[in-house]
Amino acid sequence: MSAHTLTDAPVTVTAHLVAKSGNAKTGPIPVSTTERASCPTSCAFYSGCYASHGHTRINWAKVPERGGPWAAFVGKVAALPDGQLWRHNEAGDLVHVDGVIHAPALRALVQANSGKRGYTYTHHRLTPANVRALRDANAGGFTVNVSCETPAQADIARAAGLPAVLVVSEPPAKGATTPDGHPIRQCPAERSAVTCANCGICARPDRQAVIAFTAHGPGARGVREALQRVRLEEATAGATR
Ligand code: SF4
Secondary structure, eight states: OOSSOTTTOOOOOOEEEESSOOOTTTOSSOEEEEOGGGSOTTOTTTTOOGGGSHHHHHHHHTHHHHSBOHHHHHHHHHTSOTTOEEESOSSOOOOEETTEEOHHHHHHHHHHTTTSEEEEEEOSOOOHHHHHHHHHHHHTTOEEEEEESSHHHHHHHHHTTOOEEEEESSOOOTTOBOTTOOBEEEOGGGTSSOOHHHHOGGGOTTOOOEEEEEOOSTTHHHHHHHHHHHHHHHHHHOOOO
């Protein structure tokens, strides 16, 4: 455990904000990246996610030189225009200390996002402290979606009052639901010309639907293998998130 408490632990990770993303999926909205130390080791994809490949991997490795300290990054977010939709963490996760979300760092980001429409995803564990931090962020207008690997995990997130997304091996069938009956909807960018810039569903914390993202690209095989591993663990030990 770190010698620091969560209120005084210095934020050492850097983050970078691109004003207009060239990512075909997000469309031309501001997009950020936080360096890899922000990722929880508990993430099912920690040893290899989609961001570990291609241009995203190269850009991710350059965050310390292209980006800046957390406070400077937060200042850039605060300077975005009112109403701006933006995505936090094309790669990376929420700042943490030993798997506990750094609540002061997140609160600073939530405040900077005031009046904007920021959204992100997290693989941090849903411990009581992390759930509190995530609820506060969502209530404060910064949408943090809980990234899940099984529909049962999505139910755990929804039961905690948090918006959920789901990584899937194959696109969900029409009308698919989680075991608790939450609708599972495929991200529209996977089947049409929609981009995040003109969709924005992930920035709505009050939505019912669990948004599904299909494994794709050069990291798809590793993602499918990780999904299979999580499903097997869940079948023997029950769902955790
Ligand atoms: S559901 Fe909409 S906002 Fe979310 S990733 Fe897909 S296109 Fe972007």
